[in-house]
Amino acid sequence: MARSPQKKTSAPASGNAVTADLVAVLVAVTDGTPKIMTIAGGSALPSGPFEFTHRSLQTALRAWVEAQTGHPLGYVEQLYTFADRGRSGDARTPHSVSISYLGLTREDQVGEGFEAHWSGWYDYFPWEDHRAGTPVCLAKMIAPKLKTWAKAAPSPTLQRERWQRCAITFGLEDRGWNEELVLQRYELLYEALLIPEAGRAHDREAPIVPGKPMTADHRRILATGIARLRAKIKYRPVVFELMPAEFTLLQLQRSVEALAGRLVHKQNFRRLMEQQELVEETGAMAADTVGRPAKLFRFRHAVLAERAVVGTKLPLSRT
Amino acid sequence: MARSPQKKTSAPASGNAVTADLVAVLVAVTDGTPKIMTIAGGSALPSGPFEFTHRSLQTALRAWVEAQTGHPLGYVEQLYTFADRGRSGDARTPHSVSISYLGLTREDQVGEGFEAHWSGWYDYFPWEDHRAGTPVCLAKMIAPKLKTWAKAAPSPTLQRERWQRCAITFGLEDRGWNEELVLQRYELLYEALLIPEAGRAHDREAPIVPGKPMTADHRRILATGIARLRAKIKYRPVVFELMPAEFTLLQLQRSVEALAGRLVHKQNFRRLMEQQELVEETGAMAADTVGRPAKLFRFRHAVLAERAVVGTKLPLSRT
DNA sequence: CATCTTATGCTCAAGGAGAGTATAAATGGT
DNA sequence: ACCATTTATACTCTCCTTGAGCATAAGATG
Structure with a gap:
């Protein structure tokens, strides 16, 4: 043809x-x-x-x-x-x-x-983990350096635009953290020359941000992957690919939180799991645990055949 | 490096x-x-x-x-x-x-x-346009042929699975149409050999579905593009790239409907546009129209700098 | 038994989304 | 002038979702 x-x-x-x-x-x-x-x-x-x-x-x-x-x-x-x-x-x-x-x-x-x-x-993106609140490095190191970079723009208008971009992508000034903007954040740091991969590495004075660098554009690819996965878990049941065959709801929640880099409301998370029928009880209970033992669940593979769109929504908090 | x-x-x-x-x-x-x-x-x-x-x-x-x-x-x-x-x-x-x-x-x-x-x-995907209700070719031609294909599976279990897949992706049996599954639908028709590109074209008996074919895998690529665009308009203000500088809200709505392949609730669409502040009035009115003249609007480019996520949600109907 | 920890059930309130009603402003026909 | 028709625009209503919190249950530990 x-x-x-x-x-x-x-x-x-x-x-x-x-x-x-x-x-x-x-x-x-x-x-x-x-x-x-x-x-x-x-x-x-x-x-x-x-x-x-x-x-x-x-x-x-x-x-x-x-x-x-x-x-x-x-x-x-x-x-x-x-x-x-x-x-x-x-x-x-x-x-x-x-x-x-x-x-x-x-x-x-x-x-x-x-x-x-x-x-x-x-290790590569320390500023992306908000499970224990806003990372220290974000407020103490990244935000000030971005501010410096914004101020280095030629005109006041450009300075304001730069800073607004920073504030949006990093959730500064009470704008709220958006965990999906991983790539945008990396690109912004790259543009601001705060990332070793951006070259100018010989410049010893360069203000570098924490986070392990990678060869060539591998860290950018990783950022793309994280962003994609963080978006995906919300409308496709892909978390289960990362779980063992049987798990407790808390373990599942912890995995979701690990990927999203932020905490979710426990009870609401369970509510979502139940009403979406993504999991089913195995009948067994978790062993070797602290506190009240939890029921073990498994992924209901049948949902893939039942519905087109199923997701692990993040029951986030409005605060 | x-x-x-x-x-x-x-x-x-x-x-x-x-x-x-x-x-x-x-x-x-x-x-x-x-x-x-x-x-x-x-x-x-x-x-x-x-x-x-x-x-x-x-x-x-x-x-x-x-x-x-x-x-x-x-x-x-x-x-x-x-x-x-x-x-x-x-x-x-x-x-x-x-x-x-x-x-x-x-x-x-x-x-x-x-x-x-x-x-x-x-022209390439006649079954994708649901603006005037379910297309005739879907119910009259595609659904029966898919049913035939499903029944051709080796075992009863596989037959049921095949048919369930068809019903989900094409919204058959009151499952509701999901406009984003463009690629899945094309792939399914391809798998069922109902698409000329799937080869076996020399087989004159092959039950072919309406829709213009394309060279190589170009129709698959087009399906990918349509699917992506249909998903994108819901969380990014990309429709405006397809609009003239000034437009009425109905024109905007018609464009969204054209892309999505389905109708939206007019009043709710306007409500969304207003509360999201995606557009602003130009002050002028549309000329050469039938009925009451509409206000002209333009895209508020500023929103791109104000918020990270803005979309043209589809105010669909629950029925 | 008191305490700690995790599990699990239930309620509440605010906001969003689907749907419908009502009215306004233009055109064209009689 | 009046009416049908067409589109624009303003409100209202209700159900469902979602964020949030309270309360209780069931295990371990000292």
Whole structure:
């Protein structure tokens, strides 16, 4: 089947040949800590060349992750395709297209003898964890530095606009924290040169914000993945991919909170779970617990066949 | 800056060289009809090779669309990257990665002397337009054929599962229409071999569903774009990219309805517009109208700077 | 038994969303 | 002039959702 005329009349394939890479954001949640699979001492996301022996990108990613971790991948979703030369540095390297994916697993599913390292994702984004209230680094370090950056704009109008952008994306000045703006926040810090990856790293005076950096644009890809996942859990039952087969409602709640980076109202969370019929009792009770023992639940896989849209809404507080 | 170790130790670039193509879903709304830019007599989306002279994919797309249509592009968003060999047919062609984009413009913005053709998007997806109630072809043709397909499953359990999937994605048996499931519906029809693109086209007996086909996987890409746009208008003020500078609230409503493929409650729509402060009066009134003249409004660009999340919610009916 | 901790059931109030009624302002026909 | 028709615009009403809090139950520990 012929493609479009445009393509037929275009330059030969060798003219714009590129290499295709896969980059994976593999997420697990262990003990209420969201983790991502990393390599190179936690400074890079797992990535590799795309093998065209596979039928599709998804198949390639699954096979590749399985080879790396020794376990099949549950939920997989494409994130974004990057081809920016600007950030990757050297223009003389062969052009590369990076196709990034988000994958959900459990840490314990990784086979023995594999080089998988799991790093807490808040190591890379300390300002994103609002479970214990607004992080200290946000108010004490990031906000002031953003203010300085805003004030450095050429005109008063631009200064105000810059600061307004900062205030919105970081929820400053009582605007309320929006946990989904992960990428926007990273991009803003990048633009303000508060992130090592933004270059100017040789500038020792550069005011750098806390948070572990990553190779190339991997931290940006990670931010994309976190943002996507935080949005997704609200309208698709994907949290369960990160849970063991049986769990208590509190464990489930803790996982949701870990991903969202903020706390939810316990009773309302249970109400949502019940009325949405996402889970069912196993009949067993949790063992080895403090306090009153909780019922064990399992995910009702049937809901996937029953309804098109089901989510784990976040019963947030208005305050 | 070095990339991950995985990449360093991988095969040389020539080993997995591919060509990168851009495919664009360019949307406009004219007189309450959503349209897409097409080439080749409406059988393909505009596409072409990615020129690495540009800094990023977005820049490349913008420049390319501008060259094609003679007008700058407003809103641009990446859709999906395809590399499936399975559907493109010949395995001997050079491997290609197609990066698709969604772009919003207005039909009248296309310059003279360009070969842009605008086709109504419901020509390709007749079953997606529910503005005048459930389309006839859905009840009369699609539903029965899906039922036949479901019954062709090997076991009774599989038959039931198939039919349940169909009923959910197409809103059959009083389940309610979900306008966002555009891609799922297309994929289901594809799987059921009711779509010419699914191959078996030589089979004259094949029960084919109404709707204009497209080259390669372009109709799938279009479905992805429509689905994305239908979801997006609910939480981002992107409709305004498709509107003229000044418009009446009814015109705005008609555009939203055109995209969503379903009607909304007029009074509630106005209430939403007002309380969200997305628009402001220009002071002028619409001319050349039937009935009472309406106030003209314009988009309040300031909201983009004021709030992070603003949407054109659909005040749908519960029935 | 007092206390701590988690589990679980229930109520309340404010806001949002779906739906309907009523009125206003234009046009065109008789 | 009057009326039907069409669109614009203002309000009201009710049900459901959602944020929030109170109260009680059931285990462990000292």
